[in-house]
Amino acid sequence: MACEDTICAVATPSGVGGVAIVRISGSKSLQIGKSLLLDAHSDAHSDAHSDVHFVPRHVYYGSISSLDYVLATYFEAPNSYTGEDVVEISCHASPYILQKILSLCTDAGARMATAGEFTKRAFLNGKLDLSQAEAVADIISSDNAASHRLALQQLRGGLSNEMTVLRENLLHLTSLLELELDFGEEDVEFASREELVKLLKEIRERATSLCNSFTLGNAIKEGIPVAIIGKPNVGKSTLLNALLREERALVSDVAGTTRDSIEDTLVINGVKFRFIDTAGLRDSNDVVEKMGVSRTYEKMRQAAIWLYVFDVTEMTVGDVMAEVRDIAVPSPSQKIILVGNKCDLLSGEAFENHECIFISAKNSEISTLQKKLLELSGADNINQDAVILTNVRHYEVLSKVIEETNQAINALEDHVSTDILAQHLHTALNHIGKITGKILPADILSNIFGKFCIGK
Numbered sequence: 001m002a003c004e005d006t007i008c009a010v011a012t013p014s015g016v017g018g019v020a021i022v023r024i025s026g027s028k029s030l031q032i033g034k035s036l037l038l039d040a041h042s043d044a045h046s047d048a049h050s051d052v053h054f055v056p057r058h059v060y061y062g063s064i065s066s067l068d069y070v071l072a073t074y075f076e077a078p079n080s081y082t083g084e085d086v087v088e089i090s091c092h093a094s095p096y097i098l099q100k101i102l103s104l105c106t107d108a109g110a111r112m113a114t115a116g117e118f119t120k121r122a123f124l125n126g127k128l129d130l131s132q133a134e135a136v137a138d139i140i141s142s143d144n145a146a147s148h149r150l151a152l153q154q155l156r157g158g159l160s161n162e163m164t165v166l167r168e169n170l171l172h173l174t175s176l177l178e179l180e181l182d183f184g185e186e187d188v189e190f191a192s193r194e195e196l197v198k199l200l201k202e203i204r205e206r207a208t209s210l211c212n213s214f215t216l217g218n219a220i221k222e223g224i225p226v227a228i229i230g231k232p233n234v235g236k237s238t239l240l241n242a243l244l245r246e247e248r249a250l251v252s253d254v255a256g257t258t259r260d261s262i263e264d265t266l267v268i269n270g271v272k273f274r275f276i277d278t279a280g281l282r283d284s285n286d287v288v289e290k291m292g293v294s295r296t297y298e299k300m301r302q303a304a305i306w307l308y309v310f311d312v313t314e315m316t317v318g319d320v321m322a323e324v325r326d327i328a329v330p331s332p333s334q335k336i337i338l339v340g341n342k343c344d345l346l347s348g349e350a351f352e353n354h355e356c357i358f359i360s361a362k363n364s365e366i367s368t369l370q371k372k373l374l375e376l377s378g379a380d381n382i383n384q385d386a387v388i389l390t391n392v393r394h395y396e397v398l399s400k401v402i403e404e405t406n407q408a409i410n411a412l413e414d415h416v417s418t419d420i421l422a423q424h425l426h427t428a429l430n431h432i433g434k435i436t437g438k439i440l441p442a443d444i445l446s447n448i449f450g451k452f453c454i455g456k
């Protein structure tokens with residue numbers, strides 16, 4: 001799909017720096033690049049353009065008329081990021097110079113690119129499918145090893161491959177059914193019903209395991225939510241500060257210091273966690289504290305891991321376990337770590353209990369807890385090749401695929417007519433097409449690429 005316009009934008013972050021890149025893409029980019037660039041070795045003050053002969057993927061040193069010395073690279077279609085002719089000009093990163101170069105480009109017939117337009121063109125020209133284009137945004141925003149690994153896996157086509165397999169299996173099923181529909185009058189069944197159900201269940205299983213991976217994938221991308229909970233004054237806020245290595249939350253010996261929940265993220269060994277310090281759990285008549293406690297319960301529901309903190313000078317592990325059961329039961333996907341704090345006050349005692357981690361938040365003795373968090377995060381055990389969903393759009397679309405396969409299985413088991421069955425499979429195929437971009441409702445593209453930055 002050829003785009004008419006030639007577009008330009010600064011592809012590097014805004015601000016002052018060593019080098020910045022202006023990217024030009026479209027049929028006029030070579031002509032524009034040539035019109036801008038003077039041979040650096042010729043007299044920069046003369047306006048005689050040298051006829052630089054751009055060889056694709058070679059770097060040229062030149063000047064842009066009394067503005068700057070630059071390097072320019074030409075990528076010939078289709079061997080470029082967008083699949084179109086592209087010229088990239090590296091200049092000094094001065095907002096003034098960049099603005100000038102852009103206006104020279106627009107004077108020469110380019111227009112300013114919109115957000116994500118380069119990547120959108122890459123998608124439209126078949127350089128990437130939609131899930132890979134989305135991975136470009138993820139890889140740019142990845143800020144830790146684990147989320148980077150998942151984005152790279154998606155960019156390399158991990159999810160696309162999964163979708164291809166699902167699609168092929170569905171197509172195979174559809175073709176079996178369509179054969180029957182062609183012979184509709186004669187009431188023949190070409191495929192055994194058991195066989196069809198078996199195939200459908202395999203498809204459902206594959207889609208379900210992908211959907212199930214979303215909880216972990218999303219946590220890795222956004223930070224694994226860890227709620228720090230427990231009674232007032234046990235040292236929850238001190239622990240948050242120790243984890244973050246900054247005085248983030250107020251600490252005092254007054255019970256009920258923390259009222260609102262406080263959140264911050266931290267990367268431990270390449271895995272991002274989102275720690276949430278909460279108001280201490282107790283019955284209170286204070287209206288604000290009550291609101292804080294109900295917010296604590298809300299945060300507990302959203303968390304993947306609970307750190308249940310207690311004061312070792314006040315309670316034994318046995319008491320704590322009974323107390324936790326009274327407060328709330330984590331859901332099967334949630335994990336709980338019992339954290340005995342203030343160990344410094346019981347010097348000389350040996351703390352050992354496999355149910356519990358012992359720390360001194362005040363003295364920042366928390367390394368065993370950090371280790372345990374990494375272990376429970378699950379991020380370390382992800383198989384290198386595993387495809388993990390990180391994008392809520394993919395999750396929602398795949399949930400619909402599962403719904404359609406369920407309905408198809410029910411239809412088969414209820415001996416509903418073949419054309420209704422085929423209808424469910426077609427709908428499931430359409431949904432899969434929305435992930436790869438083979439099927440595109442009008443709003444999807446602008447939604448996805450609108451979230452990119454300009455220049456990407």
Ligand SMILES: Nc1nc2c(ncn2[C@@H]2O[C@H](COP(=O)(O)OP(=O)(O)OP(=O)(O)O)[C@@H](O)[C@H]2O)c(=O)[nH]1
Pocket residue numbers: 231232233234235236237238239250251252253254255256257258259278279280281341342343344345359360361362363
């Ligand atoms: N000795 C000792 N004191 C601690 C430790 N951790 C916290 N404290 C003290 O315990 C008191 C309460 O600490 P906070 O961190 O405010 O406790 P909290 O659980 O956040 O309390 P609320 O916000 O009121 O629920 C403060 O005086 C802290 O200095 C520790 O490891 N050792």
Ligand SMILES: [Mg+2]
Pocket residue numbers: 236237238249250251257258277278
């Ligand atoms: Mg507190």
